Amino acid sequence: MTSMLRIATATLALLAAATVAHAADPVVIGLEIPLSPPGDPTAGQLIRRGGELAIEYINGPMGGVLGDRKAALAVQDSQGRTESGIAAYRRLVSEDHAVAVTGFFHSSVNLAANEVAKELGVPTMATQASASDITGKHYDVAFRTHVIDPVRVSAWLDFIKAKNFKRVAILAETTDYGIGLAEETEKQSKQQKLAVEFMTVTFDHGSTDLTPLLLQVKAFRPDLLVNIGVGQPMDLMVEQAATLGITPQTPMLVSYDAPIRPQFWQLHPKTGAGLYFIAYYSPKQKLSDAGEWFAKAYEEKYKESPVYSSLNGFGDVLIIAQAVNQAKSTDPKAVIKALETGTFKSWTSSPVTFPRADGVFFHNWSPPVLILQYTAANQDWKEASVIVEHAGSAP
Amino acid sequence: MAALLETRELTKRFGGLVATGGVDLSIEPGEIRGLIGPNGAGKTTLVNLIAGLYPPDAGDIRLDGQSLVGLRPHAIARRGLVRSFQVGRLFGNMSVRENLLLPYLAQSGGSDAGAAQVRAARFLDLTRLGALADAPAKTLSGGQRALLQVVAGFMAPGLKCYVLDEPFAGINPTIKDAIIDLIEQENQASRITFIIVSHEMAIVRRLCRRVTVMVEGRIAAEGTLDEVAARGDVLAAYLGRGWT
Amino acid sequence: MFTTELFVQTLIAGVVIGVLYALMALGITFIYSIVKMINWSMGEFYMIGGYLQYLLIVEWLGTDLWWVAAPLSAFGVFLLGYLLEPLLIKPMFTTAVERKDDYAIVVTIALLLMLRNLAAALGGPYQRTPGSNLPTVMLGPLPESGARLAAFLCALAAIALFYLLLKKTWLGLALRAAAQSRIGAQTAGVDVFRLDQVAFGIGVGLAGLAGALLAPVFMVFPTSGVVTTVKGFEIIVIGGLGSIPGALVAGVLLGVVESLGASFISAPYQNVYGFLLVVLVLLVRPTGLFGERTRQA
Numbered sequence: 001m002t003s004m005l006r007i008a009t010a011t012l013a014l015l016a017a018a019t020v021a022h023a024a025d026p027v028v029i030g031l032e033i034p035l036s037p038p039g040d041p042t043a044g045q046l047i048r049r050g051g052e053l054a055i056e057y058i059n060g061p062m063g064g065v066l067g068d069r070k071a072a073l074a075v076q077d078s079q080g081r082t083e084s085g086i087a088a089y090r091r092l093v094s095e096d097h098a099v100a101v102t103g104f105f106h107s108s109v110n111l112a113a114n115e116v117a118k119e120l121g122v123p124t125m126a127t128q129a130s131a132s133d134i135t136g137k138h139y140d141v142a143f144r145t146h147v148i149d150p151v152r153v154s155a156w157l158d159f160i161k162a163k164n165f166k167r168v169a170i171l172a173e174t175t176d177y178g179i180g181l182a183e184e185t186e187k188q189s190k191q192q193k194l195a196v197e198f199m200t201v202t203f204d205h206g207s208t209d210l211t212p213l214l215l216q217v218k219a220f221r222p223d224l225l226v227n228i229g230v231g232q233p234m235d236l237m238v239e240q241a242a243t244l245g246i247t248p249q250t251p252m253l254v255s256y257d258a259p260i261r262p263q264f265w266q267l268h269p270k271t272g273a274g275l276y277f278i279a280y281y282s283p284k285q286k287l288s289d290a291g292e293w294f295a296k297a298y299e300e301k302y303k304e305s306p307v308y309s310s311l312n313g314f315g316d317v318l319i320i321a322q323a324v325n326q327a328k329s330t331d332p333k334a335v336i337k338a339l340e341t342g343t344f345k346s347w348t349s350s351p352v353t354f355p356r357a358d359g360v361f362f363h364n365w366s367p368p369v370l371i372l373q374y375t376a377a378n379q380d381w382k383e384a385s386v387i388v389e390h391a392g393s394a395p
Numbered sequence: 396m397a398a399l400l401e402t403r404e405l406t407k408r409f410g411g412l413v414a415t416g417g418v419d420l421s422i423e424p425g426e427i428r429g430l431i432g433p434n435g436a437g438k439t440t441l442v443n444l445i446a447g448l449y450p451p452d453a454g455d456i457r458l459d460g461q462s463l464v465g466l467r468p469h470a471i472a473r474r475g476l477v478r479s480f481q482v483g484r485l486f487g488n489m490s491v492r493e494n495l496l497l498p499y500l501a502q503s504g505g506s507d508a509g510a511a512q513v514r515a516a517r518f519l520d521l522t523r524l525g526a527l528a529d530a531p532a533k534t535l536s537g538g539q540r541a542l543l544q545v546v547a548g549f550m551a552p553g554l555k556c557y558v559l560d561e562p563f564a565g566i567n568p569t570i571k572d573a574i575i576d577l578i579e580q581e582n583q584a585s586r587i588t589f590i591i592v593s594h595e596m597a598i599v600r601r602l603c604r605r606v607t608v609m610v611e612g613r614i615a616a617e618g619t620l621d622e623v624a625a626r627g628d629v630l631a632a633y634l635g636r637g638w639t
Numbered sequence: 640m641f642t643t644e645l646f647v648q649t650l651i652a653g654v655v656i657g658v659l660y661a662l663m664a665l666g667i668t669f670i671y672s673i674v675k676m677i678n679w680s681m682g683e684f685y686m687i688g689g690y691l692q693y694l695l696i697v698e699w700l701g702t703d704l705w706w707v708a709a710p711l712s713a714f715g716v717f718l719l720g721y722l723l724e725p726l727l728i729k730p731m732f733t734t735a736v737e738r739k740d741d742y743a744i745v746v747t748i749a750l751l752l753m754l755r756n757l758a759a760a761l762g763g764p765y766q767r768t769p770g771s772n773l774p775t776v777m778l779g780p781l782p783e784s785g786a787r788l789a790a791f792l793c794a795l796a797a798i799a800l801f802y803l804l805l806k807k808t809w810l811g812l813a814l815r816a817a818a819q820s821r822i823g824a825q826t827a828g829v830d831v832f833r834l835d836q837v838a839f840g841i842g843v844g845l846a847g848l849a850g851a852l853l854a855p856v857f858m859v860f861p862t863s864g865v866v867t868t869v870k871g872f873e874i875i876v877i878g879g880l881g882s883i884p885g886a887l888v889a890g891v892l893l894g895v896v897e898s899l900g901a902s903f904i905s906a907p908y909q910n911v912y913g914f915l916l917v918v919l920v921l922l923v924r925p926t927g928l929f930g931e932r933t934r935q936a
Contacts, residue, residue: 037861
């Protein structure tokens with residue numbers, strides 16, 4: 001009898017210890033980002049900076065998660081490839097026990113991970129991946145805090161209308177991102193019955209020479225060239241279009257915010273002036289208190305102003321922590337419910353919600369879209385002219 | 396007189412087969428030694444061992460008193476021991492002249508190109524291949540290629556000992572005579588030592604004062620051709636395996 | 640859209656890129672002809688050539704002395720190959736390695752991964768460029784970037800010099816001999832192991848030169864070698880393994896086919912046209928346009 005009692009006490013003690021230990025376990029938020037080519041590692045690094053500072057904010061000023069637990073970040077490299085992306089998501093869920101996975105930059109990676117997320121149930125949140133199907137498929141697990149194709153395209157159609165361009169050449173890479181934007185542009189221009197002639201050319205993301213296509217584009221005599229390449233092809237196009245004499249006489253619009261990165265002027269010292277590009281943040285925007293905290297901390301740590309990728313990376317991790325708090329649980333289903341029904345603070349002054357809206361606006365929150373222009377060589381992006389400012393979320 | 400080339404207890408096994416077993420060979424400087432024996436006796440293996448194509452399992456090989464064991468073929472060639480192949484190893488896409496220049500330049504380390512050209516010209520003359528000097532070696536007839544292969548060996552500066560593996564196999568009499576003349580000439584003029592593996596007894600008789608008979612990896616007899624031909628056991632070995 | 644001017648422009652562009660591809664392929668085919676193995680890490684030596692060029696220009700020489708930096712970068716890569724060969728490749732010949740081809744594949748792929756990750760670790764994943772101040776030049780009707788044209792001309796010069804090396808020097812004689820008969824060359828007194836080292840060094844040096852010349856054109860980053868390796872191998876198959884004129888002709892052919900196909904048929908399939916050409920050659924002439932079956936020495 002006494003030995004039985006001893007065993008029972010020992011077992012209870014162990015269980016208690018285990019529970020206590022478990023209670024002290026941090027709440028893990030997964031970050032799936034490109035850290036090596038063929039993905040865009042600069043984007044990944046910037047998003048990571050945001051995520052790391054978010055953890056500091058959550059564990060500091062925000063006071064932790066679910067009472068006294070700390071938040072922790074688990075990072076995996078998607079390499080910008082679907083196979084690696086799927087593996088990374090699985091690792092974050094099964095090994096790191098992430099309560100949600102965010103950080104997605106490449107659309108193809110996000111789409112692939114969402115298929116797995118459907119089975120495993122741990123929600124995903126796109127930080128900078130813009131293909132429609134990410135939220136367009138209405139998966140319960142999929143969320144996004146980024147500009148979606150319709151909003152981006154709507155912004156550049158506004159630009160085209162404002163400048164009265166009649167002939168527009170679109171060069172898109174054959175990825176989900178590129179094709180998605182090209183198709184959306186066609187669709188919206190038809191809906192709006194625009195009097196614009198489009199020439200759409202697609203190219204392989206790994207192309208080493210865009211000269212043949214650019215020669216055809218030059219022969220088309222466009223008023224605007226839309227550069228829908230990501231990473232190397234985007235840079236190649238900026239240079240080759242200049243060599244062939246298309247730019248700067250014909251303006252070029254870059255479809256995402258790569259020109260704000262510090263390396264941009266190193267790569268394009270002679271060809272960057274006059275370039276139009278999409279951006280999602282301008283220092284003239286008002287930030288939330290968390291956003292202000294972040295901007296200050298970022299400047300101190302990195303000696304640079306924060307950029308959109310970092311801001312949104314920060315915001316996403318913060319939103320997830322808030323959702324866990326609102327759900328009072330780390331159970332994925334509860335977190336999903338909280339995300340759908342709650343209101344969250346991110347880096348902008350407007351609150352964030354993820355309603356079950358129609359079409360691609362399902363579970364989506366969009367920051368405003370800007371079109372900026374560099375008016376001089378080596379210009380700081382914060383000084384670039386703001387040409388278009390287009391509202392974010394659902395119209 | 397000290398031997399130029401010696402092997403002592405030279406042994407090579409391939410799996411379970413003893414290709415050469417404890418071969419003791421001694422070649423005097425200036426000799427033309429014949430190496431004969433039935434097929435599969437180990438003659439080519441012996442030549443390959445001497446030329447450094449593969450290492451022996453046991454035994455030693457010495458050229459001018461210095462061991463050759465462990466040296467790579469190119470180093471052995473530079474010491475003055477050159478061999479020709481049964482199946483000609485010519486550089487078909489290189490010209491005849493280039494085939495001749497290579498052994499000289501390889502062993503002189505690329506220097507002395509002038510001397511190399513002079514020497515090549517001399518041999519082109521001797522062999523009457525001069526007209527084909529710039530033609531690719533692969534365009535030569537079979538006999539001419541055999542001749543070229545033999546001649547290329549003579550190009551080595553500092554050549555001391557030339558091992559020829561079946562140089563006369565399947566070539567016409569005119570070329571055979573040319574090769575024989577060349578061997579005799581270089582032997583007399585420059586005291587080059589020769590080891591000649593061959594089945595052509597008439598030629599062996601003419602060229603070689605002494606022959607070594609190998610049977611089943613071992614030396615069965617040594618002496619003049621008539622001496623060894625008279626030995627019953629040698630005949631039996633040959634007849635048992637058949638003449639070629 | 641098809642016009643004569645467009646056709647000529649596209650053709651010229653194809654020839655320019657083709658010669659640059661050929662420089663890559665030359666290194667691969669040359670190493671194969673001597674060392675009898677395929678170096679799968681060729682692209683990584685191209686990438687290192689790019690990084691060396693970037694460092695030399697940015698840290699020391701400045702953009703305008705690119706033509707001084709390029710041979711230096713190429714030499715640096717040569718040295719790297721020369722030093723790596725005895726460690727990694729030579730054991731294939733000196734120790735009793737079974738299945739040499741498998742060994743070569745494993746070793747060179749391991750080298751590929753190691754170099755790529757080393758570059759990413761040391762330099763970061765970012766794209767860099769040494770920049771170029773060369774002006775745009777008109778090649779007939781085609782405006783061509785100065786840097787690309789310079790790379791094209793230097794590549795032609797390098798190929799010519801390489802050809803002279805092979806045909807006119809004693810080293811070239813030894814290399815040609817070893818390519819045709821390894822044992823024959825050894826027996827003639829050529830130290831084939833030292834030659835392997837030199838040949839490997841020269842082969843990767845050619846790739847390094849291509850990388851240095853193209854650094855301002857295609858930019859420098861850890862995986863910049865990937866595409867060039869693929870092109871290099873396509874060219875080998877088309878031109879014939881071990882054939883130097885084959886590498887040049889096939890390179891130009893590939894460049895032109897890709898260029899014309901992308902312009903006049905369909906752009907996104909640019910790389911596919913090259914593969915179709917490869918398949919065609921394999922069906923019609925499996926040893927390549929200039930290839931011949933060399934006897935194993």
